[in-house]
Amino acid sequence: MSKKKDEKRPPRLSYEKRKSLYGYGFISLWLVGTVCFFLVPLLTSFIWSFCDVTIDTGNSSLKWVGLENFEHSLTTDPKYTECLKETLIETLWKTPLIVIFSLFIAVILNQKFKGRALARAVFFLPVIIATGPVYAIISGDISSTGNIGAAQFSTMFSTNMVGELLQFLGIYGLSDNMETMISAISDNIFSIVWASGIQILLFLAALQTIPSSAREAAQLEGATAWEYFWKITFPYVSPFILVNFIFTVIDSFTNPTNPVMKRILALRDDWQFGVISSMAWLYFGIIITAIGIITFAANKMIYYETE
């Protein structure tokens, strides 16, 4: 306390100056923490990715090896590139599906109908469960023994309903392409629905920002629901389509159950810190590039009401 008084008194700072000092006061705790627990480790891991790291009892000794680690993870490591490819492809086709799906659900949940509160509560439920080990179990991921949720689930659908549908289609010789498509959808609807909790939430919040004047004007002009969606809803939520895209990409990239993360975790048990850091940085580089491209492409199409 006394320190503050000393600082304040002699020059008699202006309101604005003092406010900026207070600003530093508010973020100081975070600043200290970020330097200790974010920036320093980030820098360390960056340096490690160029070094051969050996750690015993807390002391790490580094040997500069240049790009050797990166070379190792891309060429020598038996699984890394494969895992990387798998993760990238999955993110590539799942992200648009999740975003479209959650926009669709958000539009529905934004309408007024009986039982809306219940429906919303159910659709946000994945937000609570999907980040934890419970999700990994119910989607049949952790268990090496039995696939519980997802397998059971898709057996229920694919053998009973989808299977029969396929047989029906098979009669007319349509099955080749249809079969792969339909089974892909039925296998993945579980993971898509479960991955879109927060996205629905964000879209729903975005839909609240549409002013009622826009809605009334559209009604007076006799817009159909279809036109209303494309001419009013879509432009208003377009910034959040970008936000949701980025969020979904980050979410799937940083998910500990994706193949690359599993590979990194597996190597950690072998204490190959240098290689792991290079893998993590390669991976992070790809994320940043992907997000950069999305943002750049999307910024040209987005409608901002203000600014």
Added chain:
Amino acid sequence: MAENTSQGLSKEEIGYLRRKKAAEKIFPFFRFIILFGLGFVILYPLIYMISCTFRERGDMNDPTVMWIPRNFTLNVLKETLDAMDFPNTLITTLMLNVGCAFVQVISCAVTGYGFARFKFRGQKLLFSIVIMMILVPPQVIALPLYSQFRSFGIGSLSVNLIDTAFTMYLPAITANGIRAGLMILIFRQFFKGLPRELEDAAYIDGCGPFRTFLQVMVPNAAAAFLTVFLFSVVWYWNDYYVSASFFTDTRTISLMLRNLDTELKQRLFDTVSADISPREQIVWKEAGCLISITPLLILYIFLQKHFIEGIERSGIVG
């Protein structure tokens, strides 16, 4: 009505109204089917969990048992509670994870407020660090953090913090814990949306910024606090990556659930390599899942109404 409107309207307009009426009648039906079907996809694992928890393991091999167990039993639940050492685990989780979650909400609120309402040098740069915090996967920095905690401090004054609660509380107190970046962002957006007059009035009445924050801004931000608090508790509760990295033998609910397999085999059948069919193991696993999400579900049921309203009003989006 129909005659009234048709008088001044052209044919196209009548057609439009008619189509609109038909759509309004059919649409709720479609909406119901879509919502019901997808709601089922979401609830299916939960229903299955409950169904499995209360059946005997033999029922898993009985093809006639789909939902309703033939042999109702509480033994599976008891055995799982026992294997997870539930009372102790719950206390550890509350002390460690929920405690951290709580602390982090406060620290993130303070930081978010600082970013929202004050202008200072380097603000843009510092805020871009917050964005970086969201983007960088925790796995990238986990290893250096581990070695940092291993010898925390400078030179000879360093202490080994691994296996102590500090590894989770220190980042939480300084707003750098699990998904802290996202939480700071939410608070910043929210505080930006509150009217500036609130603070100016408080300032004129002779209120310092810290008191303004506590007495004027915090009560107005209840919705945002509730939302972020729920997120924070959920993320900390579900976390197993961070707690597995910095603890060798801490038993939080998430970690216990991951190790449930071996633990159960040891306790129930004395050996790790006990031979139970995978299908039969499902009952214990589902019981474990049910146990570990029940506290979250209770919290969610109580908070969800405020939570959803809070999202709508909190201007997370603005």
